[in-house]
Amino acid sequence: MVVDTAMYTVHTALSALWTGSVLFVVLAVLPLAMDGDVSPDVFGRVVSTLQWVTRASALLTLLSGGYLAVTGGYTVDRLTGTAGGYLVVAMVLLWLGLAAVVEIGSARAQRGIDERKIRQPARDARPFYLTAVALSVGLLVVSGLLGMPPAFL
Numbered sequence: 001m002v003v004d005t006a007m008y009t010v011h012t013a014l015s016a017l018w019t020g021s022v023l024f025v026v027l028a029v030l031p032l033a034m035d036g037d038v039s040p041d042v043f044g045r046v047v048s049t050l051q052w053v054t055r056a057s058a059l060l061t062l063l064s065g066g067y068l069a070v071t072g073g074y075t076v077d078r079l080t081g082t083a084g085g086y087l088v089v090a091m092v093l094l095w096l097g098l099a100a101v102v103e104i105g106s107a108r109a110q111r112g113i114d115e116r117k118i119r120q121p122a123r124d125a126r127p128f129y130l131t132a133v134a135l136s137v138g139l140l141v142v143s144g145l146l147g148m149p150p151a152f153l
Contacts, residue, residue: 004071011064015143018057019136022102025050026129033122043122044113051106058099065091084146091142098135101128 025046033043069079069088079085105128112121 004068007064007067007071011061011068012143014057014061014064015139018053018061018098019140021050021053022098022129022132022136026133030122030126030129033118034126036119038118040113040116040118040121043118044110047106047109047113047125050102054099054102054106058095061095065095084150087142087146091139091146094135094139094142098132098139101131101135105129105132 029038029043029046032038074085074088079089105125108128109121109125112118112124
């Protein structure tokens with residue numbers, strides 16, 4: 001019971017950190033970078049931090065989510081034959097997509113930052129980071145649905 005609670009807490013906290021980090025970068029930092037109002041060094045540190053948060057969160061949410069799925073009784077039949085199972089599969093796909101688009105967007109940004117540019121790298125990263133926002137919101141919706149009582153699914 002204590003381990004289950006700890007895993008659920010870790011899973012939820014890291015998901016919130018990851019989603020919040022993506023939203024902060026897109027809503028607060030990216031517009032400043034696109035306007036040239038931050039230095040390449042500052043934007044580079046933000047991008048590097050987002051990558052670090054993404055990598056750590058992706059790994060630890062995979063481990064904690066895997067633990068929760070196994071202890072929650074998710075079998076192949078349950079994953080492919082129930083509404084809750086479909087939501088878990090959707091969550092994993094959204095999670096993979098989020099990790100991928102943040103990595104791609106960050107790589108695009110970093111390429112220009114290394115050349116001491118700011119506006120174009122921010123523009124290059126923008127579509128990927130916007131996609132990351134959509135995937136993050138999707139993850140929040142799916143996690144909310146997973147928390148619903150079975151009668152609602």
